[in-house]
Amino acid sequence: MQYNRTLKAEIIRCVQKDLTYTNELSADMSELLQLTGPRNWIRYNHMINLLSQIVYHGFASLQNLQTLGEEYTGIFQIDNKQISIPSKLLRLTATILEFGGEQLYIKLLNDLEKSVIENKEILPEAKIKIRTTIQFMIGSIPYIKAFHKGIFYYFTSSTKYHISKRITGIRYVHIRNWLKPEYSLYGYKFLGTLTLLQLAVSILLKLYSVFKEKNDKNLQDHFTKSTSHLLQKSFDSHTSQIPKCTLCLETRKNTSLTPCGHIFCWDCILEWLDEKDECPLCRDKISKSSIVPLQNFL
Incomplete structure (x- = not known):
């Protein structure tokens, strides 16, 4: 209990510390990009934050070093068997998954959706179901992240703050935990409870919205049989393009x-x-x- 009590708090402090450094690096890289002209800055500045995260954590991974946040809090990464440090490839994979995995996941699903639409051999009914499934998979990302964070806060034994660490099996251990104070887990449990409750409410509201949208669509389809509704639909279509x-x-x-x-x-x-x-x-x-x-x- 004491071990997890200390480790959970230090993981959060480590993440916050690393975020401070990556934000500073991102700001410096953005200023350098501005020197290339406003056109390039507008076009590429949205990628700076992702690039700074990968550069910062990727350098530590390739050199088998602690990040500044890990060194500051006295924690170290080990593999799932808890007998050695993770390989460079495993750490680099975790870094890419953490900071670029979501974008890559969405891009792959969007490419899949595009290929399905362009495929003439797939029946229209099947295309609709596949596209609905893909949109559901994309829309579920925030809920998965919220659920994972709620699990981290609520359960005492959970020490994997990042989803990428759970996928790759990388764990954290203390290298000088005897110097750390003992933290209470009740605050984390309360925060985890609130996170999971908020997630449950969000899912219920989303389901209600989908149900209401479906009923509204059925009602709208019923009225499309009349001439007046056809005229109104044409007007709405023109208005929606603005x-x-x-x-x-x-x-x-x-x-x-x-x-x-x-x-x-x-x-x-x-x-x-x-x-x-x-x-x-x-x-x-x-x-x-x-x-x-x-x-x-x-």
Whole structure:
């Protein structure tokens, strides 16, 4: 109990410490990218954070070294058998899975969906089911991550904060745990309980939304038999083509672009940044000075 009590806290401190260093590295790399011109900065800046994470953790993996966060907290990576340190390939695989695995997973599913759509030998009914399954797999990612984090916080024996560590079997051990204070696990259990409850509520709300959407669709299909509804449907189709801001849900005004590639109204995104310095959609760190107004763009 004392071992896990200390280790769980130090893993979280390690993650926070490494995040501080990677954010600093990301900021430095972004400034270097700006020297190549604003066009390249807008095009490639969204990749800087991923690149900085892979460079930082990849260097430690290839050199069989602790990260600065691991060294600071006194923890070390070992293989699942707990008899030796992980191989360079295993550590590098865990790094790629942790910071690029989600993007790779989504890209593979999108490519699969595209190939299914273009395949003329697949029946239309089968295409619809396959595409629904693929969209379900993509949409389930946030719920899987939340469930994994809830398990980490709630269960005393769980010390794998990252999903990549669970996949590769990499574990953490203390190399100087006798110097560490004893932490209480009740706070983690409470946080894990809240995380799992929030996940359950989110799933219920999602199911309700899908159920309601299905009922609305059935109702809409019923009314499409009338001429008046056909006219209304044509009008709705024309209206839906007008680009809208995801913040105010109105037609975009003074269209503006974030460094991560998302588009909002100029006033909407600036008001958002007054409250949080992150993109409303992907949560990348952004600032007001990085917002670019787009001319002659709807």
